[in-house]
Amino acid sequence: MQPIKIGTRGSKLALWQAYHVANLLKAKGLASEIITIDTKGDQILDVSIAKIGSKGVFTEELEVQLASGDIDIAVHSAKDMQSSLPEEFELIAFTEREKVNDIILSHREGIDYKNPSIPLVLGTSSTRRVATLKHYYPHIQTVEVRGNLQTRIAKMEAGLCDGLLLAYAGAHRMGFDPLIRHELSLDEFTPAVGQGSVGIEAAVNLDPKIRAEIIAATHHAETGYRLVAERSYLKVLEGGCSIPVFALAVVENGVLRLRGGIVSLDGTERIIHEVEGENNQAEELGKLLAEKVLQSGGERILKEIKTTLKK
Numbered sequence: 681m682q683p684i685k686i687g688t689r690g691s692k693l694a695l696w697q698a699y700h701v702a703n704l705l706k707a708k709g710l711a712s713e714i715i716t717i718d719t720k721g722d723q724i725l726d727v728s729i730a731k732i733g734s735k736g737v738f739t740e741e742l743e744v745q746l747a748s749g750d751i752d753i754a755v756h757s758a759k760d761m762q763s764s765l766p767e768e769f770e771l772i773a774f775t776e777r778e779k780v781n782d783i784i785l786s787h788r789e790g791i792d793y794k795n796p797s798i799p800l801v802l803g804t805s806s807t808r809r810v811a812t813l814k815h816y817y818p819h820i821q822t823v824e825v826r827g828n829l830q831t832r833i834a835k836m837e838a839g840l841c842d843g844l845l846l847a848y849a850g851a852h853r854m855g856f857d858p859l860i861r862h863e864l865s866l867d868e869f870t871p872a873v874g875q876g877s878v879g880i881e882a883a884v885n886l887d888p889k890i891r892a893e894i895i896a897a898t899h900h901a902e903t904g905y906r907l908v909a910e911r912s913y914l915k916v917l918e919g920g921c922s923i924p925v926f927a928l929a930v931v932e933n934g935v936l937r938l939r940g941g942i943v944s945l946d947g948t949e950r951i952i953h954e955v956e957g958e959n960n961q962a963e964e965l966g967k968l969l970a971e972k973v974l975q976s977g978g979e980r981i982l983k984e985i986k987t988t989l990k991k
């Protein structure tokens with residue numbers, strides 16, 4: 681068999697993910713090679729993702745290469761994958777999930793984010809994180825910061841902000857554990873759909889034998905059920921990464937429990953519900969959660985958000 685060609689963006693985190701997949705393949709005796717591809721999302725650094733339109737900014741160029749067969753699979757942060765893919769492509773595997781929490785990272789020790797009398801400025805570019813901060817910690821100021829983790833840290837150290845609000849998974853993978861000052865609660869900072877997992881995308885016409893071998897080497901079943909449930913929720917809400925929806929599924933004692941909701945951009949309203957069932961009901965659970973969220977005010981909040989983001 682030819683080495684499996686893995687397509688990835690060129691950022692350090694993306695490369696970590698690609699090598700992670702290469703290592704999983706290698707452990708099952710499958711050779712691979714890594715091919716880096718520049719995407720629109722990497723080039724446009726001065727405009728917020730919410731404004732570029734999240735659909736596929738990081739994935740389009742990789743899909744061109746998947747379609748032409750120049751690469752066999754594309755590796756992405758599962759979180760950055762839009763909820764519905766063009767019909768020629770599919771997500772075939774999700775690697776075992778890392779810890780899903782958001783964290784506060786800072787070059788300074790002693791960051792106190794809970795005391796309203798201590799001013800604090802946090803950098804983030806996620807509407808979910810900004811809105812969640814406004815909801816629980818309205819005294820915290822936020823500033824938009826984009827670019828890869830290394831760039832963001834440099835901006836923070838240059839004085840842009842006191843700390844960064846990030847995913848644990850990315851900070852940990854880039855070796856920044858010593859700068860992690862707080863791990864935020866999953867009840868307050870319920871993560872984005874897919875946070876902490878790496879998704880593998882392929883063209884639907886990929887050779888079925890290669891496809892099966894890749895899945896056997898990389899797919900983590902429990903993570904898969906969790907991600908299917910979360911992504912099914914996201915699909916109804918049409919979240920992309922710019923709308924502040926969140927969902928986290930866990931498997932406990934054989935029960936798949938999905939919690940998720942939406943928060944208004946100004947943080948005044950936060951809706952969250954929970955549903956549970958079996959692993960093979962993951963898709964339905966996502967839809968059920970969406971129904972509950974939409975019916976209890978989510979529909980109105982979603983409309984308001986879409987109107988605001990279009991301006």
Ligand SMILES: NCc1[nH]cc(CCC(=O)O)c1CC(=O)O
Nearest residue numbers: 757759846847849850875876877
């Ligand atoms: N939106 C960017 C992005 N996509 C994936 C991660 C982190 C790794 C992960 O959650 O899988 C990050 C950075 C962040 O949110 O701090």
